[in-house]
Amino acid sequence: DAKTTQPTSMDCAEGRAANLPCNHSTISGNEYVYWYRQIHSQGPQYIIHGLKNNETNEMASLIITEDRKSSTLILPHATLRDTAVYYCIVRPFSSGSARQLTFGSGTQLTVLP
């Protein structure tokens, strides 16, 4: 499985965009990039995923570089409720096993008032 590298922590001012980077330089052609987040004392929550095109949903945008070796999760207008640990995960397209959803240590995002 491709390994991901994320900063340990980041701060963001409330109302500003939060840009969370992720490096996955060993990603394979059949691997998707997934983002989950985990608010304190809750289970992880799916945010978004993508293969090579940029993606946007009601929660966030995902920008994947052309070489697919890195990506950025963008929360356009961060709120205090977005304070959480954000996990970037790469996973094969056709997986017969859930093992490939492998969480690292993630990035602790703190949104400041």
Place this chain on the structure above:
Amino acid sequence: GAGVSQTPSNKVTEKGKYVELRCDPISGHTALYWYRQSLGQGPEFLIYFQGTGAADDSGLPNDRFFAVRPEGSVSTLKIQRTERGDSAVYLCASSLRPQGANGELFFGEGSRLTVL
């Protein structure tokens, strides 16, 4: 309920005791997963069920851990002869289908196990 339900939310036990943790997945979700999360770490995969059968149990740390899903819905994670190192939050997740291209997992809030 609308989401994944896990009980108990907190369990304190003594070393050597037997523990059962229950997971009630979202109705209609055929895939069910157990993860374990230690303090300050990301969730660690334990086992995956597709229907009633364990499709992948390669994450179970040793034979003290066992999980069942007899009717393809509710699952129970069983831990025998608990050790202090088993203390963690045990997370359950379900998904509508096995992790294909849109393999979004829905997680419960977890069961916090403390072994004294």
